[in-house]
Amino acid sequence: MDHFDFKAGELHCEAVPLSEIAREAGTPVYVYSAATIRHHARVMKAALEPTGDPLIAFAVKANPNPAVLAILAAEGLGADIVSIGEYRQARAAGILPDRILFSGVGKDKDEMAEALAGGVCQFNVESVEEARTLSEVAIEAGLTAPLGLRINPDVEAGTHAKITTGTADSKFGIPAREAMEAFRIASRLPGLKVQGITVHIGSQLTDLTPLEASFRRVGELIAALRNEGIAIDLADLGGGLGVPYEPGQPEPPTPAAYGAMVERVSKGWDVRLAFEPGRLIVANAGVLLARVIRVKPGERHPWIIVDAAMNDLMRPALYDAYHHIEAVRPSGDHIIANVVGPVCESGDTFAMARDMDRVDADDLVAFRSAGAYGAAMSSGYNSRPLTPEVLVDGKQWALVRRRVDLADCASLPLPKWLLPR
Numbered sequence: 001m002d003h004f005d006f007k008a009g010e011l012h013c014e015a016v017p018l019s020e021i022a023r024e025a026g027t028p029v030y031v032y033s034a035a036t037i038r039h040h041a042r043v044m045k046a047a048l049e050p051t052g053d054p055l056i057a058f059a060v061k062a063n064p065n066p067a068v069l070a071i072l073a074a075e076g077l078g079a080d081i082v083s084i085g086e087y088r089q090a091r092a093a094g095i096l097p098d099r100i101l102f103s104g105v106g107k108d109k110d111e112m113a114e115a116l117a118g119g120v121c122q123f124n125v126e127s128v129e130e131a132r133t134l135s136e137v138a139i140e141a142g143l144t145a146p147l148g149l150r151i152n153p154d155v156e157a158g159t160h161a162k163i164t165t166g167t168a169d170s171k172f173g174i175p176a177r178e179a180m181e182a183f184r185i186a187s188r189l190p191g192l193k194v195q196g197i198t199v200h201i202g203s204q205l206t207d208l209t210p211l212e213a214s215f216r217r218v219g220e221l222i223a224a225l226r227n228e229g230i231a232i233d234l235a236d237l238g239g240g241l242g243v244p245y246e247p248g249q250p251e252p253p254t255p256a257a258y259g260a261m262v263e264r265v266s267k268g269w270d271v272r273l274a275f276e277p278g279r280l281i282v283a284n285a286g287v288l289l290a291r292v293i294r295v296k297p298g299e300r301h302p303w304i305i306v307d308a309a310m311n312d313l314m315r316p317a318l319y320d321a322y323h324h325i326e327a328v329r330p331s332g333d334h335i336i337a338n339v340v341g342p343v344c345e346s347g348d349t350f351a352m353a354r355d356m357d358r359v360d361a362d363d364l365v366a367f368r369s370a371g372a373y374g375a376a377m378s379s380g381y382n383s384r385p386l387t388p389e390v391l392v393d394g395k396q397w398a399l400v401r402r403r404v405d406l407a408d409c410a411s412l413p414l415p416k417w418l419l420p421r
């Protein structure tokens with residue numbers, strides 16, 4: 001469900017026509033719907049309510065925009081962070097440290113020290129080596145670091161290889177068969193409070209089976225650890241639930257079905273649960289709004305060249321991802337076309353041989369479901385400015401990231417020896 005709808009023949013975000021935003025903010029531009037973000041947060045809360053009082057920690061990497069984080073903070077969500085930059089963004093948005101989970105395979109000592117002093121809920125640690133470093137940092141600070149170990153359950157998630165994280169040869173987590181020993185070692189290290197177990201097997205999962213298999217591994221480990229006197233208080237089940245991107249494709253499982261599965265599997269665990277949804281909360285709450293620069297004839301199909309490119313929205317180039325592309329004012333005519341950006345890479349391709357609304361030069365198009373891993377992954381490649389972001393909330397809208405021109409040479413320091421004489 002989202003709040004992008006056609007009214008009087010034009011695509012709107014809530015009550016605002018997209019052409020108004022294009023005119024005033026320029027294109028390309030990301031447009032987010034506050035009502036959709038709130039709706040998704042509430043659907044997720046309702047779906048997980050039967051599992052007790054879970055911590056729902058938004059995966060900040062999906063969309064770190066301060067306005068988005070502020071909306072989610074107001075909805076009571078916490079944050080799953082993977083860098084100290086994300087920690088600061090979450091704190092600045094009003095998310096309390098005891099609702100922050102620190103994930104990631106490469107936290108460095110400075111990052112650990114700052115998050116520890118801030119009082120995060122848990123460090124999700126991915127190796128015994130990392131646990132040793134965290135122990136040193138905690139001793140140095142005179143504090144106790146709350147620790148959960150991330151388990152790699154070795155299940156195939158059935159998603160794109162680049163967003164699969166729970167197979168044996170993945171860099172993430174501790175192999176399940178080594179988990180008991182890792183917990184024993186960590187529980188003997190000074191400065192640590194071993195309290196949690198965590199798992200995250202991948203993203204854009206469209207089947208509950210691999211999730212259920214990995215959660216069962218978690219349950220077995222909780223029981224085995226209790227037997228050894230290692231008490232687990234928090235089981236963090238990660239994120240990963242997929243969203244519908246492509247019309248006509250089977251819909252991914254609903255949050256309610258996911259919640260019911262978790263409730264069934266986690267019965268008797270006697271722990272608090274945590275979740276780290278990213279995409280599910282924001283993907284369908286955003287579009288990338290672009291303008292057609294020109295239509296160039298092609299050998300098989302015309303090339304629709306738009307002013308957005310792979311630097312603005314990397315998912316098609318990186319994951320072969322599908323984004324639905326719609327005219328903001330569809331004429332009713334259709335064409336088969338290739339949709340590309342201006343960047344000098346063949347990978348700068350959004351769609352090939354796509355049956356879509358007929359558009360011409362200067363027409364506006366919307367790339368749907370671009371609210372997750374869109375602006376967050378954008379870059380200035382080809383010396384293109386970072387795309388601005390707009391938040392719509394009912395009838396109002398505001399710019400929530402300016403167009404950032406990284407190519408502004410005047411501000412770049414040239415080394416002294418290269419200065420023109």
Ligand SMILES: *Cc1c(COP(=O)(O)O)cnc(C)c1O
Pocket residue numbers: 059061062080103104200202203204238239240241276277278279280372
């Ligand atoms: C990326 C990530 C998430 C969020 O994944 P989604 O598919 O967006 O829900 C959650 N937890 C961890 C550890 C991650 O790396």
